[in-house]
Amino acid sequence: xxxxxxxxxxxxxxxxxxxxxxxxxxxxxxxxxxxxxxxxxxxxxxxxxxxxxxxxxxxxxxxxxxxxxxxxxxxxxxxxxxxxxxxxxxxxxxxxxxxxxxxxxxxxxxxxxxxxxxxxxxxxxxxxxxxxxxxxxxxxxxxxxxxxxxxxxxxxxxxxxxxxxxxxxxxxxxxxxxxxxxxxxxxxxxxxxxxxxxxxxxxxxxxxxxxxxxxxxxxxxxxxxxxxxxxxxxxxxxxxxxxxxxxxxxxxxxxxxxxxxxxxxxxxxxxxxxxxxxxxxxxxxxxxxxxxxxxxxxxxxxxxxxxxxxxxxxxxxxxxxxxxxxxxxxxxxxxxxxxxxxxxxxxxxxxxxxxxxxxx
Amino acid sequence: xxxxxxxxxxxxxxxxxxxxxxxxxxxxxxxxxxxxxxxxxxxxxxxxxxxxxxxxxxxxxxxxxxxxxxxxxxxxxxxxxxxxxxxxxxxxxxxxxxxxxxxxxxxxxxxxxxxxxxxxxxxxxxxxxxxxxxxxxxxxxxxxxxxxxxxxxxxxxxxxxxxxxxxxxxxxxxxxxxxxxxxxxxxxxxxxxxxxxxxxxxxxxxxxxxxxxxxxxxxxxxxxxxxxxxxxxxxxxxxxxxxxxxxxxxxxxxxxxxxxxxxxxxxxxxxxxxxxxxxxxxxxxxxxxxxxxxxxxxxxxxxxxxxxxxxxxxxxxxxxxxxxxxxxxxxxxxxxxxxxxxxxxxxxxxxxxxxxxxxx
DNA sequence: CGCTCAATAGAAAGCGTTGTCCGGAACCTA
DNA sequence: TAGGTTCCGGACAACGCTTTCTATTGAGCG
Numbered sequence: 001x002x003x004x005x006x007x008x009x010x011x012x013x014x015x016x017x018x019x020x021x022x023x024x025x026x027x028x029x030x031x032x033x034x035x036x037x038x039x040x041x042x043x044x045x046x047x048x049x050x051x052x053x054x055x056x057x058x059x060x061x062x063x064x065x066x067x068x069x070x071x072x073x074x075x076x077x078x079x080x081x082x083x084x085x086x087x088x089x090x091x092x093x094x095x096x097x098x099x100x101x102x103x104x105x106x107x108x109x110x111x112x113x114x115x116x117x118x119x120x121x122x123x124x125x126x127x128x129x130x131x132x133x134x135x136x137x138x139x140x141x142x143x144x145x146x147x148x149x150x151x152x153x154x155x156x157x158x159x160x161x162x163x164x165x166x167x168x169x170x171x172x173x174x175x176x177x178x179x180x181x182x183x184x185x186x187x188x189x190x191x192x193x194x195x196x197x198x199x200x201x202x203x204x205x206x207x208x209x210x211x212x213x214x215x216x217x218x219x220x221x222x223x224x225x226x227x228x229x230x231x232x233x234x235x236x237x238x239x240x241x242x243x244x245x246x247x248x249x250x251x252x253x254x255x256x257x258x259x260x261x262x263x264x265x266x267x268x269x270x271x272x273x274x275x276x277x278x279x280x281x282x283x284x285x286x287x288x289x290x291x292x293x294x295x296x297x298x299x300x301x302x303x304x305x306x307x308x309x310x311x312x313x314x315x316x317x318x319x320x321x322x323x324x325x326x327x328x329x330x331x332x333x334x335x336x337x338x339x340x341x342x343x344x345x346x347x348x349x350x351x352x353x354x355x356x357x358x359x360x
Numbered sequence: 361x362x363x364x365x366x367x368x369x370x371x372x373x374x375x376x377x378x379x380x381x382x383x384x385x386x387x388x389x390x391x392x393x394x395x396x397x398x399x400x401x402x403x404x405x406x407x408x409x410x411x412x413x414x415x416x417x418x419x420x421x422x423x424x425x426x427x428x429x430x431x432x433x434x435x436x437x438x439x440x441x442x443x444x445x446x447x448x449x450x451x452x453x454x455x456x457x458x459x460x461x462x463x464x465x466x467x468x469x470x471x472x473x474x475x476x477x478x479x480x481x482x483x484x485x486x487x488x489x490x491x492x493x494x495x496x497x498x499x500x501x502x503x504x505x506x507x508x509x510x511x512x513x514x515x516x517x518x519x520x521x522x523x524x525x526x527x528x529x530x531x532x533x534x535x536x537x538x539x540x541x542x543x544x545x546x547x548x549x550x551x552x553x554x555x556x557x558x559x560x561x562x563x564x565x566x567x568x569x570x571x572x573x574x575x576x577x578x579x580x581x582x583x584x585x586x587x588x589x590x591x592x593x594x595x596x597x598x599x600x601x602x603x604x605x606x607x608x609x610x611x612x613x614x615x616x617x618x619x620x621x622x623x624x625x626x627x628x629x630x631x632x633x634x635x636x637x638x639x640x641x642x643x644x645x646x647x648x649x650x651x652x653x654x655x656x657x658x659x660x661x662x663x664x665x666x667x668x669x670x671x672x673x674x675x676x677x678x679x680x681x682x683x684x685x686x687x688x689x690x691x692x693x694x695x696x697x698x699x700x701x702x703x704x705x706x707x708x709x710x711x712x713x714x715x716x717x718x719x720x
Numbered sequence: 721c722g723c724t725c726a727a728t729a730g731a732a733a734g735c736g737t738t739g740t741c742c743g744g745a746a747c748c749t750a
Numbered sequence: 751t752a753g754g755t756t757c758c759g760g761a762c763a764a765c766g767c768t769t770t771c772t773a774t775t776g777a778g779c780g
Contacts, residue, residue: 098471
């Protein structure tokens with residue numbers, strides 16, 4: 001609360017000391033202390049030393065809030081993610097954090113659990129904090145309403161000299177003041193599907209999420225394009241969509257399929273985590289990977305190398321995604337061109353793919 | 361920068377609007393707007409509506425910094441962790457974040473990569489931000505100097521009406537103003553080791569980190585105590601210490617051992633991640649798990665269920681650790697008793713342990 | 721020896737809120 | 751109808767810092 005003049009602080013020596021305390025102890029003015037701390041103005045050597053001693057003695061720590069209020073910039077960025085426990089997200093978060101820290105920025109985190117309402121609330125909080133940039137990490141549900149709201153947010157942030165940064169989700173359209181760093185969902189899925197087809201697979205079970213989710217949209221499109229390009233007829237019954245991005249979901253979908261008879265030779269799992277569940281389901285059905293069923297994933301998280309057989313998947317540069325996003329947002333030159341980067345993805349061949357059982 | 365009176369803002373309509381703009385548009389005073397936003401003082405229905413309309417129209421967002429300066433409390437907590445990508449840490453981070461969000465607090469993150477200097481810098485940043493509490497997550501290097509510095513920090517934070525919270529590391533001693541939420545490293549390791557011994561294992565390879573690291577200290581102590589209690593003689597050559605907590609390190613240590621001949625029947629890996637590497641090394645040496653070598657881990661991260669065979673390990677309630685820490689720090693009653701909680705751990709039996717090969 | 725100029729330090733306004741103190745209007749009660 | 755209440759709304763100091771703007775040196779120089 002605002003303390004009145006005559007209201008004497010009860011615990012003088014156990015208070016957080018302010019710049020004023022330092023100034024008094026050092027026998028200089030507030031301005032001088034401020035300048036010593038900032039180091040942006042000439043201060044005589046002797047004075048500087050005196051002030052620094054006082055700072056150490058009082059254990060003085062500048063108050064960011066006051067600084068932000070008086071000075072201007074915040075040196076704070078915020079990022080918003082579905083769930084920090086997802087290994088792919090975690091890598092992106094790590095990239096953001098490292099790169100931001102290197103620029104002297106500190107990160108605010110918020111998680112949404114995939115709930116757009118919580119996402120909105122989180123953005124609001126970061127706006128209150130006057131974050132220099134707000135990073136939205138991971139795919140999004142693409143609806144007209146959602147997009148409209150995002151555009152609104154992008155404009156608001158821009159007006160506040162902040163920046164909306166979309167990591168791993170598509171652009172909101174030209175002219176919208178947002179920075180976009182995507183990776184190639186469609187291309188990776190195309191390459192991976194092509195590989196599967198080239199190995200002889202024709203009946204491939206696709207296990208993925210909601211097609212309105214941008215990540216699914218891209219990967220699914222790549223899969224379909226590869227099938228079309230290589231003239232493989234697509235059986236629409238071989239799509240298990242609207243799955244969750246979880247091991248349990250992958251296990252369940254594949255178990256259910258398998259209990260109704262095996263009518264596919266390979267599984268395209270939309271994420272490595274789903275692939276892990278799928279692989280367990282295949283084993284539990286008494287089948288082997290890749291002899292009976294081949295499996296591929298997407299993301300190349302650490303799990304992919306720990307699975308047995310190790311998982312053939314698509315490498316996504318999540319950490320670099322985060323780093324690139326920070327660079328684009330914080331190092332942006334005066335001419336604030338809308339940046340749009342597309343990071344490449346590539347297939348990592350491991351041991352979970354073989355020739356179809358039927359061929360052998 | 362501080363704008364002088366006569367300095368006219370160049371972009372009036374594209375500025376972040378302030379409470380003053382809202383007040384003018386609604387035709388009321390600043391105080392009234394503040395009260396509508398805070399909702400802590402009676403305001404006539406009609407006035408309130410008018411103000412709310414103005415807020416929406418101007419897209420007004422309160423400035424946390426100003427609020428913190430004028431008002432007092434911050435509704436911000438900070439946490440510091442080695443690496444957000446560690447699944448165990450990630451779970452703890454998730455717990456902290458969820459519980460903090462529920463209390464309307466937002467989280468600041470910083471990572472240290474295990475570097476004490478960076479940890480110090482991070483704490484400094486959180487102090488500048490006037491975080492309501494600072495959570496240190498994960499084990500620590502226990503040296504007298506380090507502890508002394510931590511005690512200093514605990515006192516500083518306490519003086520600033522903040523709070524140091526130690527999650528998963530031991531107390532700094534009685535009378536130090538810090539909150540501690542630990543889990544039982546020693547007990548879990550004791551139970552797990554006992555299980556291994558009860559299955560007939562006598563020669564157990566222990567793969568772990570630096571014994572000065574508190575996590576290692578505890579787990580190692582539990583292991584030794586079990587061996588002693590069950591009268592198994594300990595071969596000091598069967599300790600691979602100072603390993604990193606990584607898959608690569610686990611793989612390398614076990615590979616090296618195996619290349620010199622197999623003189624153990626089981627591996628006690630200090631973390632599940634190390635166990636994953638160890639398991640791969642055993643396989644690559646042409647041996648099987650658990651027929652030739654049994655393996656156990658610690659942490660019960662998701663990987664443990666994905667490994668084949670699935671990993672027998674100790675469950676650590678990381679998420680609850682984070683939640684409990686927030687509760688202890690933020691809901692602390694007026695009587696600020698130093699809290700110290702010890703969360704239980706328990707063995708999870710899976711498939712990576714069998715009888716020693718020699719018995720069969 | 722008076723002048724200018726650089727180097728350094730101080731005074732004070734302003735940043736956007738909150739909370740306290742006060743005043744005026746409407747509403748009772750006697 | 752006079753005197754209290756109760757409700758509401760406004761004025762304003764204070765929060766801790768940055769950043770002009772202004773003042774005081776002492777040195778260099780013609």
